[in-house]
Amino acid sequence: MTVSWTPHRFTGGILALDTANTVVLRNDPEKTFDRFEDPAEIGRFAEAASGFRAAELGGRRLEAPEPADIAPVVLSIREATDRLFRRAIAKGAIAAGHLPDFLAACASGLSGSGAEIGAPGRPFGDPATPIAFETALAVSALSLLRDETVARLRICPNCSWLFVDRSRNSSRLWCDMAVCGNRQKANRYYRRRTAAREVTNA
Secondary structure, three states, X not given: OOOOOOHHHOOOOOHHHHHHOXXXXXXXXXXXXXXXXXXXXXXXXXXXXXXXXXXXXXXXXXXXXXHHHHHHHHHHHHHHHHHHHXXXXXXXXXXXXXXXXXHHHHHXXXXXXXXXXXXXXXXXXXXXXXXXXXXHHHHHHHHOOOHHHHOOEEEOOOOOOXXXXXXXXXXXXXXXXXXXXXXXXXXXXXHHHXXXXXXXXX
């Protein structure tokens, strides 16, 4: 299946969550599907994410020239990230016992990388050179461990995607108001109209 990446699919607020959200409708076993089932989509996603996550990446372009080769590492980081932080949101804290798998997955993304990261103002390194997608994904995932970030993580009640709530009063409910928020509003309106008709016809 060919996927056309559009802005509303990058609603996690950070690269690692956008990647976790490439499994669509995790909360519905009958409808869920994996956008990375075709490894070629990893390359397309990395190209799109270079633009959508330019601020996080400090302008550094992501590269994934051999998506099939990095797919096991990318999927390992993606699933470990989703498991760890979905549980953390539910419990209000990160369980120490769940960290080893997450850290091992991130280590696999960093292993063998020649990238230099973490310079002041340049967390992803030199913006003039590209960075391997799996390396940037590991760095992004590890950045979620900051206390202030964990406290702002949310699960969208409509699609079950993960996102960072950066609203001033931490009250954001939907991953994307234009998509999930409007769908829920439409569903509530439909239910009210249906209930009203039933009362009228009773």
